[in-house]
Amino acid sequence: MTTGVRRRLGVEERRRQLIEVALELFSNRSPDEVSIDEIAAAAGISRPLVYHYFPGKLSLYEAALQRAAQDLAERFEEPQDGPLGARLLRVMSRFFDxxxxxxxxxxxLMRGGPAVGSSTTNALIDSVRQAAYVQILAHLQVTRPSPRLDLVVRSWVSLAESTALIWLDGRRIPREELERQLVHDFAALAAVSAAYDEEMAALLRRILAAEPADGPFTDLVERLALLAPV
Amino acid sequence: MTTGVRRRLGVEERRRQLIEVALELFSNRSPDEVSIDEIAAAAGISRPLVYHYFPGKLSLYEAALQRAAQDLAERFEEPQDGPLGARLLRVMSRFFDxxxxxxxxxxxLMRGGPAVGSSTTNALIDSVRQAAYVQILAHLQVTRPSPRLDLVVRSWVSLAESTALIWLDGRRIPREELERQLVHDFAALAAVSAAYDEEMAALLRRILAAEPADGPFTDLVERLALLAPV
Known part of the structure; x- marks a missing residue:
């Protein structure tokens, strides 16, 4: 190994360390409130050295966000084994983690942070939504979604985001309940859509037929039936 | 009337005219792409005169957005008469208008437009969501919502937003179907929540008992029951 190669590795390691330190700080307070001085202090380096690796706070924020987006997208990955409801429940548990x-x-970030509206930030948020969308279609074994299935999956992804945001605002409901609720919400939105569309109805029947009697989907449908007026 | 008063009215009228012209332009193309020159031309005045009334494009954009936010919030207003499902369906029709x-x-705006992240823009978006939230609670005759009802109402408002955004991207589903679907989605999310919470279940039973047999809520519950595995 030449010195040049060793120095290049050092740069990458330093950048990684700064991203980790920044991500920790940006995760625990609004990124608006985190200064480059604080990031430098937490990393044990000088302020000018931070600027040597990242030209400004925005570029460090975007790098941290990219790391976080990749981390989140990886948590959506789930083996395609066993009942769908249980798979989605495990993903929801990792999402809430x-x-x-x-x-x-x-x-x-989601309510409009410092870098919102920047094309990099928006593209990262969209890439995470797209990763969720692609995973769900893969688990449903659908390659060409109909407009109605597309709507159900995309709008459910958005529902999961807003449910998480509302939960963060006071944490007034146990997260385990919301993880399970989001699995139920998926079935409920699919069921509503199935009321309009035979393709959705066929898909939902296929899912429900493969669910165990004690799975979250079956549980929901039984509870809903109890609410029907007699 | 003094000349001073007449001149002040003229200023207000001119501002109103500019807001209307700008709102029309901002509605039909991404606001990024609309220039002050175009707004001036459409209003039939000079570019410097636009700046006389609004210091910059952002302030005119925010004024146009304020007008639009007020317009939308007014469309949520619905007399508290008749079945809830039909009321919500009328509001959804005005929302899609x-x-x-x-x-x-x-x-x-909702995907991250030019002024997104500005505190004025975010506050306007939040004020419209809050207006929707307040209207729904008033129709449900609930003054102190439980955390679970709060979640259902807020997350449904967010679902209505994302459904509208997905619809705008290609308009691949008839809007009348989505208006009805969102009414059903509200019932479905409430029903899922009712599975965890006796207060929500009591509220939902009260709503369903007052619904006519041909109303959207009753229709949904019957269709859902048909999907239950036998």
């Missing part, structure tokens, strides 16, 4: 770990930063 | 009229501007 992420939201829990990055609470204030997640809120600030 | 608004989305239809302001399509590109609505998309640009």
């Amino acid at each position: 992420f939201v829990d770990e990055h609470g204030p930063g997640f809120s600030a | 608004f989305v239809d009229e302001h399509g590109p501007g609505f998309s640009a």
Whole structure:
């Protein structure tokens, strides 16, 4: 190995360390409130050295966000084995782990943080939504979604985001309940859509037929039937 | 009347005219793409005169957005008479009228337009969500919502937003179907929540008992029951 190669690795390691330190700070307070001085202090380096690796706070914020987006997208990955309801429930548990770990930063970002409206930030948020969308279609074994299935999946992804944001604002409902509720919400939105569309109805029947009697989907349908007026 | 009073009215009228012209332009194309020159031409005045009334494009954009936000919030107002499902369906029809009229501007704003992240813009968006929230609670005759009802109402408002945005992207589903679907979605999210919470279940039973047999809520519950595995 030449010195040049070793120095290049050092740069990458330093950048990684700064991203980790920044992500920790941006996760626990609104990124608006985090200064470059604080990031430098937490990393044990000088302020000018931070600027040597990142030209400004925005570029460091975007790098941290990219790391977080990749982390979140990886948590959506789930083996395609076993009942769908249980798979989605495990993903929801990992999603809430992420939201829990990055609470204030997640809120600030989704509610309009410092870098919102920047094309990089918007593209990162969209890439995470797209990763969720692609995973769900893969688990449903659908390659060409109809407009109605597309709507159900995309609008449910948005519902999961807003549910997490509302949860973060006071944490007044146990997160385990919301994880399970979001699995039920998916079935409920699909069921509403199935009322208009035979393709959705066929898909939902296929899902429900494969669900175990004690799974979250079956549980929901039984509870809903009890609410019907007699 | 003094000349001073007449001149002041003239200023207000001119501002109103500019806001209307700008709102029309911002509604039909992404606000990024609309220049002050175009606004001046459409209003039939000079560019410097536009700046006399509004210091810059952002302030005119915010004024146009304020007008649009007020317009939308007024469309949520609905007399508290008759079955709840039919009331919500009428509001959804007026909501989609608004989305239809302001399509590109609505998309640009909600997806991260030029002024997104400005505190004025975020406050306006939040004020419209809050107006929707307050109207729904008033119709449900609830003054102190439980955390679970709060979540259902707020997350449904967010679902209505995302459904409208997805609809605008290609308009691949008839809007009348989505208006009805959102009424059903409200019942479905409330029903899921009722599975966890006796207060929500009591509220939902009260709503369903007052619904006519041909109303959208009753229709949904019957269709859902048909999907239950036998």
